[in-house]
Amino acid sequence: MSDKPLVQQALATSLSDLLLLIAPSNPSDTFPAALAFLAGFWQAIVREWTGIDRLRMDKYYMLMRKYVNVTFRLLAREQWKEEKVAAVNDVLMKKGGPVGWEDRSVPESLANHLSDIYLEELDKVLALPEVTSQPPCPLAALLTPHTILLARTPTKTVHTRLMSSLFTPILTSLSLASSTPVADSERPAKRTKKEEPMYAHIVMHSTAKVGGKERSTPEELKGSVLRGMFNAAAHGGATEPNRRKIYKVWREEGGDDDDDDDEE
DSSP, rough: SSSSHHHHHHHHHHHHHHHHHHOOOGGGGHHHHHHHHHHHHHHHHHHGGGSGGGGHHHHHHHHHHHHHHHHHHHHHHTTTTTTHHHHHHHHHTTTTTOOOOTTTSSSSHHHHHHHHHHHHHHHHHSSSSHHTTSOOOEEEHEEEEHHHHHOOOOHHHEEEEEEEEIIHHHHHHHHHHHSSSSGGGOOOOOOOGGGGOOOHHHHHHHEETOOSSSSOOOOHHHHHHHHHHHHHHSSSSSSSHHHOOOOOHHHHHOHHHHHHOOOO
């Protein structure tokens, strides 16, 4: 990749846009072909990451950002269908994937960077006119790879990064957008409201259920995210320290009592 910023950006855009330009002779093969291309990209990134010159790391972070954005656009084009969302999630969190927890050889910086940019890129995509006319996006389902990693990562710093860059911001935004926000004194985040991104398009164009046709309220969206976190923590694969931390957040954020009854 060139060292000139504008050339880098143009190339990253061209490479990521290929995901939307794949056109097999059989239209039914379009998504599987795009998914295979996406899987190949992440496989290459994971394989080559440790060999990338640190001075050139920023351009690859930008390339990852472009691919995340186009992945959301691909799912929007597929109307956020449950099986399509699940297929993309599997690419990200399978063993050896960038958001996996089973393969310790995968650089943690990949999952950290994805958690940094995920909400921002989703919010950008949901602001596009061609996307707002589609069914709402299933927010909790899109966060599944990160939710499972939050519960199962054996690394404290990864759990902390996921909370600070992804889960705390989205829960805060949904609380601020709801009619019954959590009191600042009860929220574990140390951010000020001025520092907190609102993610308005996520709030306005999301649903609490995969396949849902109606946009959900901020309260419903927050409940679905909290339930996803609770269920991931309750799974046998979660580590005990992560489980305790997630349950604490769940209680502080006003988790549903029905979920509490299921806690083991």
